[in-house]
Amino acid sequence: MNFDDTPQEAKFRSEVRSWIAANAPKELESELKEASLGRIKLKSGDVLQLSKEWQKKKAKGGWACLQWPKEYGGRGSTPIERVIWQQEEGIYNKLGAPFLIGQGMCGPVLMTYANDDVKKRYLPPLASGDEIWCQLFSEPSAGSDVAGLRTRAEKDGNDWIVNGQKIWTSGAHYSDYGLLVVRTDPNVPKHQGLSMFFLDMKSPGVEIRPIKQASGASEFNEVYFTNVRIPDKQRLGNVGEGWNVALTTLMNERYAIGSGVATGFPEIFDYCNSLMTEDGPAIDDRAVRSKLATWATRTSGLKYTTYRTISALSRGERPGPENSIGKLVAGSMLQEIATFALDLQGAAGVLVDNDQKEVAGQFQKMVLSSPSSRIAGGTDEVMRNIIAERVLGLPGDIRVDKDVPFNKIPTKGRA
Incomplete structure (x- = not known):
């Protein structure tokens, strides 16, 4: 691993720092510092609106979705330059939460599978934050096993008619597309009978x-589809190859989530x-102290694992x-x-007191x-597999339904 910037990277980092110093919403700094672990609640105004304002300012300055091509609203930067931006943006990166799924997962899929007209129409407003996207994968009976989904689409002329249900869809209630x-x-x-589409969430x-x-939050949603009509031109990839398209999304999801999950260690260390x-x-x-030492060791391991990723990005x-x-x-x-x-707080840990300090509450x-x-983006069990x-090259899980037609897989009892 190499922890030092190259001369080019150092120059880029300096440029980033100068722009952020001149343009960041410093009036939100103190609140963002207290808004830990991705749960942002600002007294200064509506979080979604403030997030859009910061994203739009970044887009106008040429700092939105750095790794995307310029014609799609990006900067054409290298992967390591994107990492440098994320490091320097710091606490203001918390305002990017509403756009994580769209820019980190949906955008790369559009870039890979959509035609030029679709890219030119949807990617720039996605990058600028004018339009927000969500990801409609999980279902009540298909969570960790996404390929077991039952929401169906039937061809009707040049359209597809969709019926079914999705669940645990983050941000669906404020998303424009999905x-x-x-x-x-x-x-x-089951893996061969899937297809991928994008749709207007107001359809x-x-x-x-x-x-x-x-x-008390409502970050997740159930989404129901009743005879929803989607034009075939909004299909991504070939019919029946939706699993391969989904894998592109999931790989980007692992990267976006895996490199940015909060641990709570800085908060518990300061609190203790x-x-x-x-x-x-x-x-x-x-x-x-023993507990803190254990978590400090794990935090250090995560830090250097991230550095390995950064080093890999730096090498292309x-x-x-x-x-x-x-x-x-x-x-x-x-x-x-x-x-x-909460164990340390004792009985006080179960109380809700508006006057209680933020660090305790x-x-x-x-x-x-x-x-x-431990569930969103893949359960612990999926991650271990x-x-x-x-990563370790161990034998794969036994999957007895791998080559069985989906409509022949038993849904009750045992076959």
């Missing part, structure tokens, strides 16, 4: 129902240094499935840290929302 994977042929094995027959979470317990400062307790290489390591480790750490923080929110980080099979 990537949708559906079953177009139930007579072939007739689309119903979005936000899911109320235990934390300031917390007074009945026995004195929490940091003086051996058990507390493409990161592989090892990005699943980041999500697996960070997701479990987040939940462990949240639970430990945030752990209540964290413990309620942290389980989602990816790491085992594609």
Whole structure:
């Protein structure tokens, strides 16, 4: 690993710092510092609107979606320049949360499979934040096993008629467009009968129902499709090859999520240094220090794993499935840290007090929302399989339904 910038990278970093210093919304700095772990709530105004304003300013300055070609709203930068931008943007990167799925996952799929007219129409407003995209994959009976989905599309002239349901769709309630994977042929094995489309989320027959979470937030949604008509020109890839298109999305998802999952370690470290317990400062307790040491070690491992990815990008290489390591480790750490923080707070940890300091109250929110980080973008079990099979080269899981036509797979009991 090489931790030093090349002369060209150092020059680029200097340019980035100058632009951010002159243009960043510094009036939001203190609130963004307190808005930890991706859960942003600003008193200064509507988060979505403020995020769009920052994204639009970046787009006008030529700093949106750096790695995209200029004709699609990007800058034509190298992958390592994108990493440098993310490092220097710092806390203001939190305002990019509404665009993560569209720019990190949907955009690369459009760039790979859409024709030039579609790219020119949809990519620039996606890059500038004028339009937001979501990803319609998971279903009630097809979460970790996305290929087991049952939402169907039937051809009708030059259109497709879609019926079914998706669930856990992040940001569907404020998205303009979405990537949708559906079953177009139930007579072939499940991975071979899928096709990918994109659609307007305001299309007739689309119903979005936000899911109320235990934390009080509604980040996920159920999405129902009733005779939704999608033109065939909005298909991405060939009919029946939707799984290959989906893999492009999922690879980008692993990279986008794996390199940016919060762990909660900075928050718990600062908290333990300031917390007074009945026995004195929490940091003086051996058990507390042992926990912190364990999490510090894991955080260091994640840091250097990320550096390996950065070094690979600097050499022009493409990161592989090892990005699943980041999500697996960070997701479990987040939940462990949240639970430990509430244990330290004792009975006070279950109270909701508007006058309670943000640093203490945030752990209540964290413990309620942290389980989602171990599910969204692939469960822990999926991540372990990816790491085992594609990183460590271990034998693959036995998949008894791999070559069975989808409509012959038993749905109840045993065959």
